[in-house]
Amino acid sequence: MSKLPLFDSPEIFQKLKPYLKTERFSKGAVIEESGFISKRLFFIQSGLIRVFYRTGGKEVCCHFAKEGEILTGIDSFFTGNPSIYTTQCIEETVCHSLTKEQLEWAFDHVEGMNRMGREFVTYAYIDLVERYNSVVTMSAQDRYQQFMQTQPEMLNRIPLGYLSTYLGMSQETLSRIRAQKA
Amino acid sequence: MSKLPLFDSPEIFQKLKPYLKTERFSKGAVIEESGFISKRLFFIQSGLIRVFYRTGGKEVCCHFAKEGEILTGIDSFFTGNPSIYTTQCIEETVCHSLTKEQLEWAFDHVEGMNRMGREFVTYAYIDLVERYNSVVTMSAQDRYQQFMQTQPEMLNRIPLGYLSTYLGMSQETLSRIRAQKA
DNA sequence: ATCCCTTTTTGACTTAGATCAAAAGATTAG
DNA sequence: CTAATCTTTTGATCTAAGTCAAAAAGGGAT
Incomplete structure (x- = not known):
């Protein structure tokens, strides 16, 4: 979900610190399973997580979140319905989390937080629009190339099987x- | 861009009213052309607008906005770069608009506005995620069916040529x- | 009505990418 | 180190959907 201003914003980070719950997850660990209500918003300190859902007997990755980024089953976290997404660690991961109630509190009481939230979602939205357009107008090859150019460092971190569905x-x-351009 | 809470929120609407510029555009009129910086946020009172961009010699519609909804070249409006999107009226349209400066002012001075903005973008994001997933996992038939079920009233309003690219x-x-299920 | 122009439909052919199946490489656990 | 498992590659089809081309149907203007 795009870049997270939180870690760049020491004032806000300081204010939230007392409420943050820090956890370490090992590789392969499931953080939140689909079918449940997503109750927490995670700030990823280190590691890599995939977000996926199941459809037609397959798992489709719809997002990868790495260190410095934010993670939540956005549909569920904001609507309160059970999430269709499962979040699982691809690497050992350390993250800090807030409950929805704490976040809501922060939106109302931490100066600049509401604005940060709005800007954050706005950029996430802009990113997604681009991604959407690329699926509609570009060939498989071009999509891979684009990914390679924009996030080359991720190529070694994300297993091919996950990346393909993404x-x-x-x-x-x-x-x-991948083979044809050796 | 999903439902707009503005028209349902009389307090906020009243506060913004003095700043809103009201315009009427006839069918086919271009509201904002790509290549320029999108300077206004439009609240659509009545009518229907398509948002499209050009790629590989073709026009691809990425959004339709109708009465009660909000419209802007979101990439440009928020980043200040020239927009890749053109917005054009499919029907005669009446809308109210704010400049970016006025909107920023409102975010800071109109109670509840920043929150409304954040929630608005959040829902737009959730919608788009679904749309994205449908392109990645569903067949052309299923996508059409889904559109038919979720927005049947739009079928008569959007020309087939535009809808197909969308x-x-x-x-x-x-x-x-469309032919095979008569 | 009639002409012109735009939109939609129909037909024939091509192709990107899916699926199914199996081999080859990597990882992990014992 | 070796077995067992998981991931990636390679090969052989198959099919959904694209492209090109032309006919049919709609919509406005005069």
């Missing part, structure tokens, strides 16, 4: 695309 | 899908 293509197709 | 398929494919 890019909207089969694992075999991604493997072949 | 749904991420060729005009011919959409025509054929």
